[in-house]
Amino acid sequence: MARSPTLSFDRGTLILHPPPPGKAWIDYAVWDDRVERFRIPALYYRRLVEALTAEGTTLVDSAREFSPLTLVPALEMTPYPHQREALAAWIAAGRMGVVVLPTGAGKTYLAQLAMQATRRSTLIVVPTLDLMHQWYAHLLAAFPDAPVGLLGGGSHDNTAVLVATYDSAAIYAEALGNKYALVVFDECHHLPSEFTRVIAEYSLAPYRLGLTATLERSDGKHTDLQALIGPEVYRTSAAALSGTVLAAHRIVHLTVKLSQSERQRYDALIDTRNRFLQDHGIRLGSLTGWQAFVKASARSRAGRSAMLAHREARAIAFGTAGKLRVLADLLAQHAGARTLVFTDDNAMVYRVSREFLLPAITHKTAVKERHDILQRFRTGEYPVIVTSRVLNEGVDVPEASVAVVLSGTGSQREYVQRLGRILRRGEGKLAVLYEVIAEATSEEQLSRRRRPSTAVKPYRQLDLLESELLAAEGGEETCYQPTC
């Protein structure tokens, strides 16, 4: 008696043996001499099974290891119309596809609705540890009886609902591939990169949901999402959603002078660097200029010292003691107010944390501790937290009314997303953003670049904020002189 064709999973691929009658499967299969079997990319699982079923082939499916899951929501809200429409569009497309929603439009809740509608083991892939925390917190609240776990950020759980970072999910793609029926790709524009695309390619998940605010990639690879997740099934713009709650806010720019000795050291370092740049005809300020500097600095001793001087000068400008004095003053002024302190690098975060004894969050903080810190921040037990860039991409930190930016990079997007952190919440609350910069250093130019100009249109997902920002442009400018 001939054995029934059996489909099995092998490290991100499917093996079909013995070959079934009919022709439908041949389009997907490749003969593998190494195992003397037909091998099929896991990504084609659904199409293959559908094709075989349509031909009436009996198939023993030992490939999939995912299971039905009872998901009883403990957290239910009336979905916004755009959430309802997006869910319906995704289901109508066979539960495979990408939904484009602006930041803050409630994509986590949309994913919860998709999980409730699908009721199968679910993998959620996120780009940052902070988003990982946010999803984890939400899923714990939404499905208190479901097994929710984490992969990445210091955890390695093996649960029917799993939140993973893109990096960890890519590393373990071969092992995760047949365990989940639904995969949710948060900020799915990250997926098509060479390293992470295997999460989708090595997975047989028949149901896939991509979520993003900015689908388009500069390398054009977003078109791959069609094959990796499915077609774009729904899109709505920020403008269409305007009227969402936004707190009014103002921006205060504080300029701190370097101390006498810091000033002298800074000037000497910049002088060293500039002499080298002049001798070599390099002009900073453009990307090519900077690349030329990096190249030249690897070629000679003088170049290397110029680069080291540049770095130390940057550190003086960013990490000046004066900023910490200003911070102490601001924290005293806003004692008790929910406050976020942002710095540009981890060293500064830990310096502030040690000197002021404030809880810190960086990319090194384990997700469970991060969850605990944000929980205490929410309840008010910790009124102030200090963090580096890690809270950047679309993370909800509720009820912060003061933000202090101690330094930053020149990226406009980052700047506005940081703003969004406090702008997004609280009804009728007046939020204040302080930007503390050092006077007459290269950093001041960074700050100028960071403020969106009226000529340059900010990122699409931030349309919500544009009018507020224009109003803020005329906000107060204070020159802050440390008293000591």
Place this chain on the structure above:
Amino acid sequence: MLPADLLIQRYQGEEVIPKRLPCSADNLAIAAELIALFRAATGGTRADLQAQLQVLEGEETDYRMKRGLAHLLESAFSTFEMRSLIDPVMLRQRVFALSAQSVPGPQSSATTVAAVAETLSRELEQDVSPEQIRAWLYADLPEQQLLTSFDEPTPAALIERYNLSQAQGVLYRASHVVITAHRNDPGEYKLLFRYGKLFGLMAYIEGDADHGFTLTIDGPTSLFTPSTRYGLALAKLLPALLHVTRWSLTATLVPRRLSPYTPSVARFRLDADCGLVTHYPPGKVHDSMLEQAFAERWSHTNTPWRLEREVDLIPIPGSVMVPDFRLVHPDGRSFLLEIVGYWRPEYLRKKFAQVRRAGRHDLILAISERLNLERAGVKTADLPARVVWFKDRVLPKAVLEVLGE
């Protein structure tokens, strides 16, 4: 191994040539200096160590080489541990909760730390100072960990490891490698395949024991599209390959496009004379005493049949069988000999299934009479192999009898 940013390589046409440090007096001196620095830093924090390394790096342009050597010392020869009397996560919770009671600032910080030190002194019944509290607060950060032991290499061994790591680094971008294993005796293939399997790699094998083999090595999904997914595994395989006697390797690379001059396809070649030194321990010469004793007895037997060790590879779907011995007669006849001694039932079942799938007719199995094959569910009657039964030792005479001598 080295992170991608510490790899140094150049192109010669489509050929990639990794950095190779000669064991010159200069380089040995640099290695010795770094080793001495690590030795002196034992007991201190990683942050201290890194600060010293930065000073040593200085303003020289060879800093990437030094950084690479230091990376290897740190990752392969050093052990770091956290030192704190109390779990830092718990300590932070206590400190920050107390600190939140007052307006943050340098003065209130001092008061908070002193208060926590006092409570902990009482709880732990030993003196805890405010300085200790500050030191333990982030004791779990990698840079606060202490270098507790340093397994010191010689300067030459460090440079050998560096050269190996640079060669391994080229393979990060490999889509597959083709290894030509020339006629080898002993072949030492078992270790190579054991590691290959461990790292999730697959091999396509062509050739025979007299002319050598061509092994194409990549992974399951390479069948559909070549990718660098298995590059890291291939890099980890290289030290195992270095145990094989005579071979040459060609890796097909997908280079990162750094400039318009970077070719879209590149190659990397290496052979047994490359001079690279493995740090993987060698496989045992013989898998068991039985095999070793048999080889010894054979060497004292007067017969034209020559005994070769681990020279043949029998591809089996999804795997490979490396028979223990091969017997060659000057007239060209040859047989493969596999000794089956004392093993677990699963192993026996697998071994006999392999023999059946091998489809070879020149196999001789020497099987111990002590094995309970019935109970392992193995039938010897329909085996496509000649069988020599033995009690305690495999005698050359019994094997020669089966050969018809």
